[in-house]
Amino acid sequence: MSSKEWTAWDLTRRISPREQVRVMKRDAYGRLDENSYPSVHRVGPHSPTTPWAMNLADERGFFRVLCFDFDGKIKGEVDVDLMEQAHDECDALSRVLDSLSIAHVVCQSSGTGGRHIWITLRDGAAAERMIALSGAAHANFGTLDHGMLNNPRTGAARPPLSPHRDGSSSTVLWGDLDALTDPATTLDDLDALTVALDKRKPALRAADSAPAGPVNEHHRAHRALSRAGTAHMATVGGGSNPSWTGFACLLSAANAGWTFGDVEHAAKSAPGMEHYRTKNNGRGSRHSRSKGEARARLERQWAKALQFAAVQRPLPASREPADLTELNALVTDVDVLLSRLAASPGRWGRTEKAISQRTILLSLAYLTLQTGKRVVAASTRDLALMGGLGRTTAADALTALARDGFIERVTPSDDGNAAEWRLLREFSTTPGTVRPQPLNNPRPPSELFNLRASLVTALENQLTDQRHDLFTRAGLGHLAGKVYALLRQIPALTVETAARLLGVSTRHTATILSRLRRHKLIVKHPEGWARSKRDLRDHAAVSEGVSGTLADRAERYRAEREVWAWWHAEIDRMTTAPRARTRRLHVTSRTLEFTDGRPGERSWPLYPRDSEGRGDHRMARYWAVNGMLAPGSLWWSSAA
Template sequence: MVSGVSGVSTEVWTAWALTRRMSPRDQVRVMKRDAYGRVDENSYPLIYRVGPAEPTTPWAMNLADETGLFRVLCFDFDGKDKHGVDAELMEEAVDECDVLSRTLDSLSIEHVVCQSSGTGGRHIWLALHGGAPKLAVAPVASAARANFRRLDHGMLLNAVTGAARPPLSPHRDGSYSTVLRGNLNTLITPSTTIADLAALAAVLEARKPSLRAEHSPPSGPIATRHQAHRPLSVAGTAHMATIDGGSNPSWTGFMCLLSAANAGWQLVDVEHAIKTAPGLEHFRTKNTGRGDRRPRTAAEARARLGRQWDKAQQYAALQRPLPAVREPQDLSELDAIVTDVEALLTRFRVSPGRWGRTEASSNQQTILRALAYLTLQTGKRTVAAAIRDLGPMGGLGRTTAADALTALAAAGYIERVSASDDGNAAEWRLASTFSTAPSTVRSQPLNNPRPPQEIPSSIGRSAAELFNTRTHLVALLEEQLTDQRHDLFTRRGLGHLAGKLYALLRQHPSLTIDAAARLLGVTARHTATILSRLRCHKLLVVHRDGWARSKQDLRNQAALQLNVLGTLLARAERYRIEREVWAWWQAELSTMMSAPRSRPRRPHVSSRPLFEASSPGERVWPKYPRSSDQRGDHRSARELVNLGVLSPQNRWQYLGNAA
């Protein structure tokens, strides 16, 4: 017998007795023992009638009855990955569970919080008075998915087979689901109505992070007296000053790191900020799961910060080319964009051979992903995409990106709306041949759309569903692009295809050689070679079903061994210098073509101002270096920009020609 936790439930229940009272159906699904009597597989293939006798193996209870009405809801927060339980992910799951529990309390929705097993996962249970159809539950599931990354929301969308282990029930590892907060009697006498679900969906929709999570409001009150030692964006400053990390310290901590990475901070700056910044509480203390926090050890804090900082830098590099967020105007075009991107990703999945048969095809797929990501982020069909932005987003060079764009346009996957001119990037749009969205004849919106107060009747899905689907697609593309964007997966390293295979192993717990070959669209022999190289650098481990990622991310160490560490940073700096030299030369051409009387007085490049003017206005460029025949000396200009001579902060950097 398993009893309720003292002080939590007013009545003692056994696991099976509670299931018999709660179950919407007269049957549950149970695990099947293997030939050795073990229950190692996390599946419930057998049907067991709900009667007096308790099953001998763990069971799962359906959330909806035979008519499709949900009678109970279960929010499943888990911190597992393909290797099993991950302590870092589990802590995020506990934080997210606490956030949802407090939200339910604020709405006076009775619920029960359980630790689902000995590994630490969380279940939040609530019972529905009179049941609720799928259309009433779907908005809650959609909004919850947008708020909580560790939530398994699939069972909330499946009225046929959606099921979960009920409170107090046994787990296959020998532990039990134990009640942490709430009264089990509230699950026997339901009180949550459809109106309560609508209110919950509205609150979660209002609180969900922005499409660019860094711009989201803080998750709690902020300390007005806290001042970061280096400049941050307005949103980043708010996250850093969030008292005790707010309602979700793990999320707030990563938002602080992402803001710092976007602001050009170094790891040493973050380590200094951890000493005093309220928003970085996640890296000082740990959620115990009992409503309090305890200090981390120095080694644990250092290791967690290192992993999260690497992740924040990857996301910052991917998001750097994105334009500023603008006020929205339209929604119908966004529906067409989301539909087209869904169709594009489906095409990638069902015809991998088209994108894997050559290195050029693989690069084209990456550029298409980057364009789809820009399109979703901006909410505009036509996007300005420079080759020096698109290439680095996927870990490719500018010439590779240019070749891929040309090939994709010739194949009809994208269309060039305007060519690059006067320093402006060329404008591209995804072709509309992937699908046909309803009512897409309106003019191109100029701004980035947001959910309107009323939903146009021409849109096939609700506004909330549309924006949550968009958020999910953006997150999916971000994961794919950041996983393959690493120095190790450049051409001098293990190659771009190795990065794609490494990214695939985030979505799949394990892959055999044949399965990986089908997903990549290459031969099994080529796939085996890639797997061997990844295994050689300890990035993969042998799995019972093929190959899986190693638990520790050793990409930096492998890149150091191959002498490619820093390749992407060096490439980004080279492109920055090229842009600076180009802008300087364009300013020189404008001066040369203007009337002599209207030309500004330009200092020599070696002269340094005593201070930098803070008033806004156009930049005053120094004289462009000239060769002995008075032609523009582009090589000298590049060297000067590389030395930082054009930056007013480096006043005494350049002294060579000062005499």
């Protein structure tokens, strides 16, 4: 029987692992407004009268059917960017399956454009095997809803050709339905798929990942990039996943200090930025974007890349962890920490100080996971910039967290070296408590790395969502940022639910939601409040008069660091024998270049002095703020 001859119910009768399916139930008005399947219908000659979902595992808990669900919706509403990403990721997984000769069928799940990839198995797959596969797949594809693959008891999906509650139906895009009724995929094939996905999954820092396809060796970016960034820019056609490659290009450019004008220029011709010139038409090919659409998408993605780059900037060079047992303990501790933060919202949300402490604790947890080390070096200013806080607020938060036993300062800052901090393990286990993952029973490496990647993604999303000019103290405040970040994790929130999760009063919560609504950052939802489709934080920051606050703060901290280094160089000069001192010109000398490009010690000018011969730090700061100390810059002073 060919694909065109199958009906939805006939196909379900052939491939369903169980004797019944889950079906929707109409409400009192005959409508199907709720996306749930509370009733059952026996698999037999008569089809259900409402949409149905088929279990993926049999009664014994062995998976007989696999469904990879790529969803581009937020709170039930289609997000254009996410939907296109879902299409790209579905195509990428389909290519991996083709390379392994695994028969599959790709369907458009409904009229909204979601994607399903269906595979049937010759033998049942145990839940443990599926957890490894779904974890590897989710690490590769951010839009994949892998929950059903982890749930042998109730995991279900609407089968191919079946109706949707909006009146549309699942349609086959490519693949032969006969391959589902006559399964040939073995458990060895599943293991091979897991291995392949583990090998190709991105690095914890997307910009450092291997390219997603062949690279054009002749392409050269017009500005310098890291080695990985250069490879992403030169990836032919964006590789197997153009949307992912395009964002990796933007993230690499943001880390390299590019401007929007630079990435706009690169998007015109860079092979890796194909995603910003063409779009997936949903059927395996691409067509050109209009200029307005291309620019709007590039602007949105560039703003997102800048947020991620700001959070990742304090990270040291990436390295592979040598001790998986210690990494397992770190991942477990951070996992428990996030659970504890969610379980005691009042401790971390009742006051502004508590919110700042929570942000700093999340930043340290993020650095711990990224580095794979128990002890991490982090300056107060770096942590402040990661969380969108001021340096004094960050310093107070570190002191309070250390006093309360959540972190420990291992070594203080000295001579330009940042202080070293350690997350204490007592916050997750009290004396005499059995650990959830004993050190002598670590997770399998693939599961460990997948959980680590999942936690890193969760922390990055929380930090980037609440790190914005709008959510600074002069704007809507840090609690508003916390609410905005929370709405990524939960589809919709009522005032009461938000108050409980934040640990504040309903009156305070209503005030915060009102401010967010005033700037159209949230919209009314049948179940409360949800994020708006468009990210209007930049526009709201302009309205509040706080646009550029974090950029100004970062520039101020840069100048402070430079003055500090300059003063230390001056102290070294003063404590050195006169004959051993290098000759230095004054900072106000005309046509002065402070660096000659030679390796070794940096050549600093003489530190400015006041009338009494003491260091004039205010004047030094003036020169630093105005860029006079920038290596390679030629400056002259109007006061010279």
